[in-house]
Amino acid sequence: MDPHLLRTFVTVARLSSFSGAARELGYTQSAVSQHIAALEGDLRTELLTRRPVEPTPAGARLLEHAGPLLLRLDAARADVLRLAAAPPGRITLAASPLAVGPGLLAALPATGVTLRVLPPAEVPAAVATGDCDLGFVDGPAAPSDPLRLPDVAPLVVTGVAEEELAVLLPAGHPLAGRDALRLEDLADARWLDAPGVAPLPGAVRTAPALRYEGTDLRALCALAAAGHGLALLPGRVARTAGAGVAVPLCSPRLVHRTELLAPATLSGAAAALAVRLGAGSPYGP
Template sequence: MNSDARISNTYLVDPHLLRTFVTVVRTGSFSAAARELGYTQAAVSQQIASLENDLKVTLLHRRPVGATEAGARLLDHASPILLRLQAARSEIARLAATPRLRLRAGASPLAAVHIADPLAEARRAHPRLDATVRVLPRAGIAAAVATGELDIGLVDGAAAPSDPLRLDVPVTAVAIGERPLVVPLPFTHPLASRSGLDLHDLADALWVDVPDVVVPMASLRRATGRRDGFRTPLTCEGGDPGLLAALLAAGHGLAVVPAGVALHPGLVEVPVREPRIVHRTELLHLRTPGPATATFIDALP
């Protein structure tokens, strides 16, 4: 078997041994290589012997020091191998030194449906992205964005068509979409067959309040110009649309919700005709978004 075959058929090799071998050949001396590498001369000799033992071939003539034919072949391979190892080490070090991108997104319960697709796009565009998603009460979203606790906020509420939500915080708000509002009524309710409802006529009815799922009573009073009315003898905390639908179907009271939220086989959705209000969702962010935030924003419909 020739020297090339011996080298190519052997599992190579501790890179530290390769580096020592290359240094000995380049300096022409075991002692000079030892000084350059910070080893003792005995350690250099031991490393060369280990390498030769692994490869089952003599790599160096000792007096004078120089590469054998097999050593010359190994030298042709060793320098590119060591260069690639150094390149790999440098690239990994750069990755480790690069701060990971972070995206902290928050949404009110009914706005959270808009997070998944743009978040997926942001993670595809930024593979090292650290993402956190929080579902918060409506009232907390805008404040969390304004203070930097969140990078992105999605919040919903009731407003006149094409009017922005009333936020009163210094953030950038972008409309994501609008949906009609409905009153889900039991099939046996006297108003269930109506084609539309005027909330002014229902202000004295009993209402069910499920915060962050139904339109808040304060919004209904503001929209109808009523200072009283829209009483809520039943409040259910936790923001569960399924529970709300069951309560409405059982006749516990009324609620105004976006179409499709309170689905139940015992309910029929009757549209709100007056006053003219819709369910609106807005994206909130600070004025200068970071790269992951910008990708999220661009991916929204």
């Protein structure tokens, strides 16, 4: 299966438009139509309806495979280019919002680094494809257990911090006076859905109270404090929100874990920064 044809198919499906895909990819509309026809001929099935432009059942199934396949190809390209010793420049560090804590900020050098804040789900791909040299990602996990990350490419993953989790509630919430909370007791509560900062806990059964698509921690905490929904956050963040009440989570036994992601091939200033940030031995002293 030709990856160029696959990339064209994914773009057409995402935009629901042959002409839109042609503009984005720099092809003529005729070339895009030929790509789709060639892919459909190779697979011997229709992948897209034309009016409206939508994936067929076979096309929807192909889309499930296409994203990881194309990402893996981009990761392979980035890995080879790293090995070819690209010219030195600024180091780009991707970090999810909750991973940007005091420890990371204190370890950063004064110059030579660009810090790019991304939603947690985007950090592994940014490192794998070479868009960023290193990455910090976070999430809830059992103590000492690694985070469940997408298999985008061989990455060196190192745990650098674990801390308690707390539920941020408005001051007048009936549970605000508790010493600790169990997540199972809050399964039917209304939670904020903030995929760019703090995704919904897995045990939640109710529809989100509000969806927040930003990455500003202060805005998220303000929404929770104002009663728009609960948020599960690192204790240090919840306690310094400036409003609301932070109650530690006691069950299930989870921690907020932060991990450093680095490509399997790394050298020079990026390798030195990885060691400084906590990668340790894979790149030497």
